[in-house]
Amino acid sequence: SRREEDSYDHFFKIILIGDSHVGKSNLLSRFSDNKFTLEFNSTIGVEFTSKTLQIDGKIITLQIWDTSGHKKVRPITDAFYRGATGALLVYDVTKHITFVNIQRWLADLRNHADPNMVLMLIGNKTDITHEVTVLTEVGKSFAEKESLYFIETSALRSTNVEKAFLELVDRIYQNQI
Ligand code: GDP
Numbered sequence: 001s002r003r004e005e006d007s008y009d010h011f012f013k014i015i016l017i018g019d020s021h022v023g024k025s026n027l028l029s030r031f032s033d034n035k036f037t038l039e040f041n042s043t044i045g046v047e048f049t050s051k052t053l054q055i056d057g058k059i060i061t062l063q064i065w066d067t068s069g070h071k072k073v074r075p076i077t078d079a080f081y082r083g084a085t086g087a088l089l090v091y092d093v094t095k096h097i098t099f100v101n102i103q104r105w106l107a108d109l110r111n112h113a114d115p116n117m118v119l120m121l122i123g124n125k126t127d128i129t130h131e132v133t134v135l136t137e138v139g140k141s142f143a144e145k146e147s148l149y150f151i152e153t154s155a156l157r158s159t160n161v162e163k164a165f166l167e168l169v170d171r172i173y174q175n176q177i
């Protein structure tokens with residue numbers, strides 16, 4: 001008998017990266033509630049959430065990996081990147097340094113990850129309109145320069161969160177069929 005988790009047409013691993021406090025975990029919990037935790041060791045915690053959806057009548061199982069813990073240390077392990085087909089690179093539109101650091105996250109990604117991985121840049125916390133320090137146009141033009149898809153979100157208000165994940169999944173799917 002087939003186990004429930006084996007009954008899919010496609011399996012996509014997606015990783016969430018970006019500085020601490022940009023809203024990665026809240027973006028993920030907005031998108032899905034089914035949460036499982038994996039601790040690789042005491043200093044680097046990685047957890048993933050699984051979610052199943054359908055595209056073109058095909059069952060797609062997503063395994064979305066997030067990093068936990070409060071250290072500013074880059075939680076880069078081979079296990080984290082291994083097999084990932086998509087990445088959400090998140091910055092906080094109210095914290096310019098988190099946007100600057102995307103450059104470093106991208107470099108790490110390009111060193112470790114599959115070159116065919118679909119990348120989406122996310123400017124999160126658009127609800128804090130009076131504190132925006134990274135303008136939409138700035139995020140957008142950086143994304144164009146680096147060949148990343150781009151979207152701005154608010155995990156707090158649920159703005160564009162589902163759209164961000166679904167667009168990423170759709171691009172991964174289009175790449176694989
Ligand atoms: P992570 O470290 O990247 O996983 O960030 P978290 O998801 O833990 O969020 C860090 C902080 O930012 C928390 O206090 C969240 O409540 C807050 N936060 C996350 N997303 C948003 C958002 O879209 N808008 C606002 N205003 N706060 C947010």
Ligand code: MG
Nearest residue numbers: 024025067068
């Ligand atoms: Mg987190």
